[in-house]
Amino acid sequence: MPSLTTHRPLVLAAVMAANFMIAIEATIVSTAMPQIVGQLGGLQLYSWVFSAFLLTQTATTVVFGKLADLAGRKTVMLVGIVIFLFGSILCGFAWSMPSLIIFRLVQGVGAGAVQPTAMTIVGDLYSVHERAKIQGWLASVWALSAVLGPMAGGLIIQHFSWAWIFWMNLPIGALAAAGFWAYLHEKSARGGGRINHLSAAVFTIAIAAIMADLTAVSTSGEFEIGVITVVAVVAVALFVIQERRSPEPMISLELWGRRPIAAANGASLLCGMVMIGLTSFLPVFVQGVMQKSPLIAGFALSSMVLGWPVGATVGVRGFKRFGVRTVLRTGGLLVPAGAFVFVVLTAESSPVAAGLGSLVVGLGMGLLSSASIILIQEIVDWSERGSVTASFLFARSLGSTFGATVFGAVLNFGLFRSGHAGNASSDQLRRLLERGSVDAGGDSGLRAALEQSLHMTFVSMFGIALMVAAAAFLVPRVVFAARRALAE
Incomplete structure (x- = not known):
């Protein structure tokens, strides 16, 4: 019979395993999608494989955050892992693109339960000062998944069936579930009421x-x-x-309307917009305008992924000396500072400049995200911590969706008003991107049109980044208790 004492290091290991399972899913599926489409067909549904997962993950995040406050973290976490693994098994058996999309919806529901609950558990088990170090470790999970995902996806596609990119979640999820089942014992009374x-x-x-x-x-x-x-x-x-x-x-307007929470969630939503804008359009600029290889474009973008955990780790170490609000505001300022680099990029710019801009944006987001999570978790009771954590993640996911739409519209508007791109087909754009550094000449007219349109996109992204800084400066001063008892 297991001890009723919560073993924090082992629970933290389970949290990291569960987060890794969710984080690596995006990068590993992206690597394998060409092979999946080649076998299942349905190229026109390509984007929905990703959109379906994000759709249900975002839509259920707040629901499961509320459930974690009412039913307990352990129950919701175990249910979420089971749903995610069930969806992973089904994805591996998909026989067509529509079936894969439906099964990705199931996976997204599981992710909507796992991610906010994992962050809430950390908030329960560790005081604000202890969490400084923990947040750096958690951020490193996402950086590690960004590096290992494409490598693992490539190896699986080369030596096994693509189904294993989904089935590899089974041992990871089983180990995480076992850790929560055996070592997480909640001491707090559950929140009152019912969903x-x-x-x-x-x-x-x-x-x-x-x-x-x-x-x-x-x-x-x-x-x-x-x-x-x-x-x-x-x-x-x-x-x-x-x-x-x-x-x-479901949504407490009083809770969401508190100034620190509203400002942090606003900054999170805007950060989600900047993040998806950078992820979507920086590789296009490096390949199509700078005429560099996809590998160089990947390195320029990966600087943001690496900068995020570095920012989180450095920031949390400065909480005690500078205060959470100062760290949060510094992160808010770094996001537009990095985004400005993309405004001044040209076809002759070095991809190193793009990488540096990406790095600064990642550093800013790491500082802002880690400080925001700690701030909003510390100012609410145990019975509200799951809801407030879920609201922060929900805002970022919704921001990513808004950003994809807004920046996509800006790009299309730029191409439409360009004299050269008005008649450009998607095949011409694709060929321009595929040429990379092999044919630096390419279609100069189309290349110029793409540069002009992406410049407009980066300008709009910089405007959103300035709003991130403004939202960060709206966060008021908050005084935390010196220590908080384990799981209160």
């Missing part, structure tokens, strides 16, 4: 419809967009009505 299932269902439908609508703008026809928009508007209206009459609302 309103109707509110949860309507909220999930509303967020899913909003995200699907944003995604459909660039992938679907007018009829599909119209139908999804109607569903989104009706679902949002029903959710507002239901929340006003519910004694146990």
